[in-house]
Amino acid sequence: MNGSNRRTIPVTCATHGGTPGYTNLVISKRDGNIQLDPHADGSCVIILDETGARALCDALQQWLG
Numbered sequence: 001m002n003g004s005n006r007r008t009i010p011v012t013c014a015t016h017g018g019t020p021g022y023t024n025l026v027i028s029k030r031d032g033n034i035q036l037d038p039h040a041d042g043s044c045v046i047i048l049d050e051t052g053a054r055a056l057c058d059a060l061q062q063w064l065g
Helices: 050-065
Strands: 006-011 023-030 033-038 045-048
Touching: 033 050, 045 050
Parallel strands: none
Antiparallel strands: 006 023, 023 033, 033 045
16 A cells, blocks of 8 residues: 555554554545554454535544634
């Protein structure tokens, strides 16, 4: 996969706890969809189509200003 289509962001898992910023959230673009892989191990992958991804982007922009 092209490196520009994948990002790893340090986050905190509210469910499993641990050190703040220690959990890796992998975000990638595949086949026109955005995939969110909490814990970066493939055990739970959230897939957003373009409509869902734009809604998430709009919400984040609104919340972050």
